[in-house]
Every structure is written in C-alpha cells, then in structure tokens.
Amino acid sequence: MDRAALYGDALFETIRVAAGRSIELAAHLERMARSARSLSYRGIDNLENEGREAAYGLLRHIEERHAAHPEGIVRLTLSRGAGDWGFAPGEDLRAHLVAHWFPTPADFESRRTRGVRVWIAEVLAGGVFASHKTASALVYVEARRRARALGFDDALLEDGEGGLAEASSANLFAVIQQRIVTPPTRLPLLPGIARRRILEIAPAGVEERPLSATDLDRASEAFLTNSVYGVVPIVEIRGRTLGNGSIGAVTNSLSEALEALWR
Numbered sequence: 001m002d003r004a005a006l007y008g009d010a011l012f013e014t015i016r017v018a019a020g021r022s023i024e025l026a027a028h029l030e031r032m033a034r035s036a037r038s039l040s041y042r043g044i045d046n047l048e049n050e051g052r053e054a055a056y057g058l059l060r061h062i063e064e065r066h067a068a069h070p071e072g073i074v075r076l077t078l079s080r081g082a083g084d085w086g087f088a089p090g091e092d093l094r095a096h097l098v099a100h101w102f103p104t105p106a107d108f109e110s111r112r113t114r115g116v117r118v119w120i121a122e123v124l125a126g127g128v129f130a131s132h133k134t135a136s137a138l139v140y141v142e143a144r145r146r147a148r149a150l151g152f153d154d155a156l157l158e159d160g161e162g163g164l165a166e167a168s169s170a171n172l173f174a175v176i177q178q179r180i181v182t183p184p185t186r187l188p189l190l191p192g193i194a195r196r197r198i199l200e201i202a203p204a205g206v207e208e209r210p211l212s213a214t215d216l217d218r219a220s221e222a223f224l225t226n227s228v229y230g231v232v233p234i235v236e237i238r239g240r241t242l243g244n245g246s247i248g249a250v251t252n253s254l255s256e257a258l259e260a261l262w263r
Helices: 003-007 025-038 047-065 108-114 138-149 193-201 213-217 249-262
Strands: 010-018 072-079 096-103 116-125 154-158 164-167 171-176 179-182 221-226 230-237
Touching (some): 003 072, 010 025, 010 047, 025 072, 025 193, 047 072, 047 096, 108 230, 116 138, 116 164, 138 154, 164 171, 179 193, 193 230, 193 249, 213 230, 221 249, 230 249
Parallel strands (some): 116 154, 116 230
Antiparallel strands (some): 010 072, 072 096, 154 164, 171 179, 171 221, 221 230
C-alpha cells in the first residue's frame, strides 16, 4: 500500500560516489527537502539529517561488505508513506526514506569521452511537476525507450512552448556564437545540481533563455549535465553531426572544471 508503488507519489535523488565520498549530497538533500515541503509531505522536519545518515550508513555497509573506497551511486527515495487506496493522501501519512546502492554505470566513461547521439521527442514534455525529481517518471522512461529504439542514446523533451527543455535525465546546454545558453527553470525542467555548478563556474557566464531545435542546428557545441556523469558532450542530433563531430573546447573545459570542483 505504499504510495510510491501505487501512484509514484515519491521523490528521489541520485548521488554519485567517488572513492567512497558522496558528491553534492547536501545539495541533493536540500532539493529533496524543498520539493517535499512544496508537495506537503509529512514527517520531514529532520529529513536532511536523516538523508545524510541513510547515505553514510549505506556507504559504511558497502565498504565493510564489498570494497573500500567504493565507486557507484546512492539513490535516496522518499515516499509520502503507506495508507489507504485513493489519490488523495490521508492526513495520517508519514514519509519514509529508503537508500539503494548501484554500481557505476557501464557507459560512464564512454558517454563522457565519446559523447552521445540524441533524438528530439516531439510529443513528450516534462509537465508541471518537472521541477521536482518525482518517482512519477514515466515520461522520461518512455523518452529514453523511444530514443534507444531508434538507435539514439538519449532524447530531448519539449518545453511546451515550441522549444526544448531537457534530456530524459539531464539538463541541456548549447554554445551558440561563443555564448553558452541553457533553458530557464521557469520551463518544465529539473533544476539540476550539475546545472547549477556550470552556471557558477562558466568563465563568461551562461545565458538562460529558451532553446529551439533551430538553435541547436546552428550551435557549435552542445552538452548535457547531471550529477552522475557530470558533463556529457552531444555529438549528433537527429542524425546530424554537431559541429565537426568532436568534443568542443568549451565542453571539454567545463567538464574538467566540474570534475576538479567535485574532486
């Protein structure tokens, strides 16, 4: 009867672990707590401390049972709780937190060093809850499934205004006339932790404005960001090679800067 299973009524965060250290854990927990308050979850007054305890406890278990200084992913899932059937949550529900461990994805290095080929999912958009990292992620699952079925690595979702918002699990950036551009958070997209860091470390700043498919056609570089992979170059869009097909200087520089910050 858990609402995470019945209705996807849950939030989650995916935290990269490098050499046994969780990267940006505080920022992830802050975002989860902000969304939980916005969605009126109950029993979350101590969520950020509980999240730290869950993540560190899981890492201690992995180190004791499997490997010292582990590399992988901690996923924290916050369910609204278990209760009666029905969309309306009961007043007596109390949220609970679960921590899972996953190994580093098999494509971790290849996506970062060789880039990805993306497709545009012209009929899919994130919706009104895109700014919260909810477990109701079917639209993103379907976007990635359709992209893979067509031979692409990932998909870009629409923003509902004729432009593009984000990829299935990453934020979108483009370099247009030597200016870095990314869609604004007023659109249906997740304000990613890695996205925030790119905005902070980009030497000449980042312009936040809507991006269209036409904009990407004239971009010299484009890349995706998320908290697991960091910066992932886009090398092809809908079968068209982006730029000269190699990883651009801006993308490479920001990738190195982000990894240095996280180290």
